[in-house]
Amino acid sequence: MIRFEHVFKRYPERGEALTNISFEMKVGEMAFLTGHSGAGKSTLLRLIGLLERPTRGQILVNGRNLATLPRRQIPYHRRQVGMIFQDHRLLPDRSIFDNVALPLVVTGLGQKEVGRRVRAALDQVGLLKRERATPVALSGGEQQRVGIARAIVGRPPVLLADEPTGNLDPDLSREIFELFERFQYVGVTLLIATHDLALVNSMQHRTFTLDDGRLLNDTGRW
Amino acid sequence: MAKQRSRRRRGPRLLDLPGIWLGQHLQSAMATLRRLLETPLPTGMTVAVIGISLALPAALYVLADNLRTMAGGWDQTAAISLFLQYETNDGDANRVAADLRGWPEIAQVQMITREKALDEFRALGGFEEALEQLKNNPLPVVLAIYPRTEHSPPAQLETLQTKLLELPEVDFARMDTLWLQRFQAILDLIQTGVLLLGGLLGMGVLLIVGNTIRLEILNRRIEIEIMELVGATAAFIRRPFLYAGAWYGLLGGLTAWLLVTLAILLLQGPVSRLASLYRSEFPLSGLGLSAMGIILMGSVLLGLVGSWIAVNRHLRGAEPG
Missing domain, CATH: 3.30.70.3040 (Alpha-Beta Plaits)
Structure with a gap:
């Protein structure tokens, strides 16, 4: 589902962020991406979502070679990749419903179908009753769950999360991770960047460790 | 094969596309209008500036038109x-x-x-x-x-x-006709003035709309970023801004028409009094239907082009670094 082949990413101002990264994830696989801050976790995720392009190497997502994907096709690629951020990236002046509906609205889906799918997504994260609220009225954990609902509402085959529990206490973090496990059961491929090692170790999933832009350790076999 | 599968996932069937396209446009146009009306003061100010800019050449046109009507009566001299x-x-x-x-x-x-x-x-x-x-x-x-x-x-x-x-x-x-011919020359001068002033102020409208839309884009930077993140196409993101430009133009054109009509109503009294001193009648003619059509169409076009310039400069679509 996701394949990296000798991927390098160099920033002119910071130097090399990723060095010779190669790995492959199968459909329905869930993996953690760990490492110290600045190790390149976010960069790696950004490459998958085509927020950035690699300096060298090839990335294949769902059979698409991102290196040869024309700019016009980028929006369609992003609809296949749900992204969850530490700071949620919600629109503060829109309701929870509107925030979650955004990925569907941009595809031109009919209102009825949008309503149905948004409620299904909110139900999955346990926020069905808060659809009329605005993000500021929600707690940090709830806001993160809205971000997750927005990422899954378009039913993307790939889900990326960048420090999704960075600001949450352990109980809430575990809740969020268990939510991710449920998506894995329905065949979604998940890659979660986190430095919550205690939580990572308590769950049995493949784990990549990045150190200064190099893939140091990969517990999975492929 | 993988490509085909992903294409099917994009959602709507081919036959539904025209309907979806129209629906999206209608929805975008109405949502944009609602958004503009939600902030009546800034919207009103922009619309007023456009309206006044367009009212000036329109008023000059009406003046030339009325003078021509007046001169028409003298052709029999x-x-x-x-x-x-x-x-x-x-x-x-x-x-x-x-x-x-x-x-x-x-x-x-x-x-x-x-x-x-x-x-x-x-x-x-x-x-x-x-x-x-x-x-x-x-x-x-x-x-x-x-x-x-x-x-x-x-x-x-x-x-x-x-x-x-x-x-x-x-x-x-x-x-007797020499001064009539001079008068005709003056009318031609005014008409050229209408074109010049119209062109100049039209450029002004272009810049006003362009700048307003530019500020609007900057204001909504975060929203635009998030929309790009969840897979909005460049066209989808541009659409509301283009509609905003068209609405500004339309509302500005209507304001210009209103201003000119109001001016004519106010001037009719004094003009009638003046005419009566010459033992004559002179009903002022306003903006005709065709002139109004031209003003509205022109103003919508100016708004659209103005916003298009801003959108083209500031919304280039998702661009990976």
Whole structure:
């Protein structure tokens, strides 16, 4: 589902962020991406979502070679990749419903179908009753769950999360991770960047460790 | 194969696409209008600036139009007024008139007898008392000469005037159309002014809309970023801004029309009073339907082009670093 082949990413101002990264994830696989801050976790995720392009190497997502994907096709690629951020990236002046509906609205889906799918997504994260609220009225954990609902509402085959529990206490973090496990059961491929090692170790999933832009350790076999 | 699968996942079936496209446009247009009306003050200010900018050339156009209507009434004026010698009586004058009617340059000759001239003079007002003092009619017989159209231009008219002056009964000949032609030239000048001013202020509208949309884009930077993140196409993100430009244009055009119409209503009273002093009536004509159509279409187009420029400069679509 996701394949990296000798991927390098160099920033002119910071130097090399990723060095010779190669790995492959199968459909329905869930993996953690760990490492110290600045190790390149976010960069790696950004490459998958085509927020950035690699300096060298090839990335294949769902059979698409991102290196040869024309700019016009980028929006369609992003609809296949749900992204969850530490700071949620919600629109503060829109309701929870509107925030979650955004990925569907941009595809031109009919209102009825949008309503149905948004409620299904909110139900999955346990926020069905808060659809009329605005993000500021929600707690940090709830806001993160809205971000997750927005990422899954378009039913993307790939889900990326960048420090999704960075600001949450352990109980809430575990809740969020268990939510991710449920998506894995329905065949979604998940890659979660986190430095919550205690939580990572308590769950049995493949784990990549990045150190200064190099893939140091990969517990999975492929 | 993988590509085909992903294409199917994009969602709607091909046959539904025109309906979806139309629906998206309608939804975007109405949502944009609602958004503009939610902030009435800034929207109103932009619309007012556009309206005033467009009202200026429109008002000048109306002025030229009205002057033209006024001048239209004077086209019937004789080209040359022929004042006969004071001694010439009506009978002799009739003979001269009949003679002149035979000239190839002349289309029509109208005789104004001394009595008729005196009556007209009295009717003009203000001179009754002065006329009472006179023992006899001081006015000569006047022949109003209407040349054929091919002899109307100034040069030909002057030749005709010289020829007429050679007649023994003629005292002097006054050309009436010269000042009309000057007036026509002034009208042409005003019309060029309308075009120039319209072009200049149209550019102004373009810049106003462009700048307003640019600020709007900057204000909504975060929203745009998130939309790009979840897979909005460049066209989808641009659409509301283009509609905003078109709405600004339409509302500005309507404001311009309203301003001009209001100005005409206010001016009608004074103009009527002035006209009545000249024993005349002058109903002002406003912006006709076609002129209004041109203004509205032009303003929508200006708004659209203005926003298009801003959108093209500031919304380039998702661009990975």
